[in-house]
Amino acid sequence: MRKLVVLLSFLVPSLVFAAGSNYPLDKAEYDLTDQASLQRGAQIFMNYCMGCHQAQYQRYQRTFEDIGVPLELGQENLQFTGEKVGDYMKGAMPKASAEKWFGTAVPDLTLVARVRGADWLYTYLRTFYVDENRPFGVNNKVFPDVGMPHALQELQGVPYDSHEERLIDGEMKEVYVGIKSDGSGTLSPEEYDQAVLDLVNFMVYLGEPSRLEAEGIGRWVITFILVFFVFAYLLKKEYWRDVH
Missing domain, CATH: 1.10.760.10 (Cytochrome c-like domain)
Structure with a gap:
């Protein structure tokens, strides 16, 4: 039951947004x-x-x-x-x-x-x-x-659903082509x-x-970890050299 509740807590937000337009x-x-x-x-x-x-x-x-x-x-x-x-x-x-x-x-x-x-x-x-x-x-x-x-x-103008007549399978059909402005914007x-x-x-x-600042700090942290890993690996090899 506990696992089910946790799973639903992750799924509910997704379901709410999925209930909107596709x-x-x-x-x-x-x-x-x-x-x-x-x-x-x-x-x-x-x-x-x-x-x-x-x-x-x-x-x-x-x-x-x-x-x-x-x-x-x-x-x-x-x-x-x-x-x-x-x-x-x-x-x-x-x-x-x-x-x-x-x-x-x-x-x-x-x-x-x-x-x-x-x-x-x-x-x-x-x-x-x-x-x-x-x-x-x-x-x-x-x-x-x-x-x-x-x-x-005011910026866009009045937007309308736009349709065009197109030849499809030998017949002229009205096709939705998007939203277009009347040009008054x-x-x-x-x-x-x-x-x-x-x-x-x-x-x-x-x-x-603070996103840009956080990303900048994150790059420095990752760089530090990579450099530290190299020294830690070399130190480990030095400590265990006589053992192996």
Whole structure:
């Protein structure tokens, strides 16, 4: 019984995520060493996500320092509600208002990249499409019946399911070819994909701010262990030389 409980504790999270859409995920080629991308992602996050969401387990000061933004410049351009630079990154929307407008409190985004994964986020933000039956007029391929508006529509434009007539087995058939914008956004499709990748890059950083530092320490530790192993092996041979 104990073994069964332990096994289920590992399987349940997987089953929960598997219960969602089976839409294929695109690969998010993010790069945490690209500070320019992180800065662009932070700008999008502060302008388009923080109005409703928050990253309440991360401080502004730590964020600005890690992504290479001077504190004064960050306060001037990335903080909009009078917070101090040492404050946590809390959203502007009161919890009571969120529950009233959306039916529930909006989720915190600090760890969403670790929970969902970068590929999920990247695909999710690029697969909104018009659905007049939904309260906000949009739906999502990765998250069916999504309960939020398309926050980045200003950048992408109005996204529609696109179909084309193609000759298949001697017959003209309508084939789904993906989601396309109506062109009303401020960015081209290529620019929008890059903007989403920058945002995902920043959200991956939020989920684990010390990741690069930890990886650097890990490489030094592994190097030390390898060097120590060589000396330990040589010492062992010296001690046991007369025995053998």
